[in-house]
Each structure stands twice: as C-alpha cells, then as structure tokens.
Amino acid sequence: MSVSARKRLSGLSMSGIMILFAACAPLFNPGRSLASPVDCAAASPPAVAASPAASPAASAEAIPTQAAIQQEVNPPGDIPDNQAFVVYTSADGGYSVSMPEGWARTENGPDVAFADKLHTFMVTVRCDGSAPTVDSVKQNEVPMLQQQLSAFALTDVSEVALPAGTAIKLRYQINSPPDEVTGKQYRLDVEQFEFYQDGKLARLSLAVPAGSDNVDVSNLVSKSFTWVK
Secondary structure (H helix, E strand, O other), X not given: OOOOEEEOOOOOOHHHHHHHHHHXXXXXXXXXXXXXXXXXXXXXXOOOXXXXXXXXXXXXXXXXXXXXXXXXXXXOOOOOOOOOEEEEEEOOOOEEEEEEOOOEEEEEOOEEEEEEOOEEEEEEEEEOOOOOOHHHHHHHHHHHHHHHOOOOEEEEEEEEEEOOEEEEEEEEEEEOOOOOOOOOOOEXXXXXXXXXXOOEEEEEEEEEEOOOOOHHHHHHHHXXXXXXX
C-alpha cells in the first residue's frame, strides 16, 4: 500500500505495524478511495453493493481458518489514566479526532492510524451512496470482516448517538498477527464506529488487548470525532 506520509515515534513494534495493516485491509477496500480532497456529494458515488460477494474486499483471498486465541488472564496494555490526547485534523478526510499523544502515526491520504504496542486506533474515509444501518452492516460488512480477519467473532452491532451524529457501532474480537520475534499472538477487542455525512463514510476503529479496561478512552475518542470543512 502506498503511504504518502509516515511519522514514526517511540513505542511502535513490528508487531504493532502488522496489527495495523491486518486490521486496515478490509476497511481500505469498500467504496471509492479518497486520494485527495473530494466532494462526495457532488460526485454522487454508487451505493455499496448489496452482496458482499460483489465487493472488492469480499473477492480478496480469505485468510486461513484460525482458532481464537485465549484471552489473557492479566491482559496487557491498559492505557494509563494520565495518557494525554491531541486533536488530529485531516484536511483530505474532512474530519478531526482526538488521539493518544506519543503514539506512532501512519497516514495514507485521508486515512490515519495511531499505534502503540498492541493498540491501534485508526480512521478511514470513503465515498458511499447511502448511510450505513445496523442491517446493512450486518449484511455487507460483517461477512467481509469474518472472511479477512483472523478468528473474527462478532459481539454486536448497534446504533449510537454521538456528538457528530448517529453512528453505527460494531464490537468484535480478532487475533493479532504473530509477534515477529516470539510468535506470540493476542486476542484483541475492536470497537468500530461508522459516521456518515454528505456521501462520505468515516470508520473509526479502536483495537485493544481483549479484557483490558479502555472504556473511558473509547468514549473520549469516539465522542471527539467531528466533521470539518
């Protein structure tokens, strides 16, 4: 994947990079990529195909079947209570969001990911002809995620009210890629929020070690997402 800008900070391991791109893969495919600022409403992009089999992501090679990794008794990676957050603004994507300060940042046009050890927070933006619903996500996106993420297990899909407007929230678990040195894998909890405005779909995904206590952080980041002109 071509990366237009990359900023590496302390604390990012190769395992973290692998987690980042494993989690990004199914999200970078659906819809039309925004390589530069685009007025999605003016472009009138077609709606996402009703059948996941007809979409680019679904046609990709599926990952080998893998059993779910057992959750750690003392899961690593609780984000410290004193973690500072900074506002990140994407001119290409037309949004701003608060992300943890000091994490490694990787940018690709309107898309961005912040990673630290086993944590990966990211935003991807695409044009889409219609707003997502609980039913459309269950019908179209969940099968794609199940096909392309290791030991994917859906927890739930719901509609939530956030400052940026109504969003669709997915919660699921996946296995992390093996650590490049030890080969160890971890079970990850992922919360994904989908925001829609003027033909533009933004996905905010927060991946953390399964069982870790990061509820306050999830609330802070998801409530901070804002569309900007």
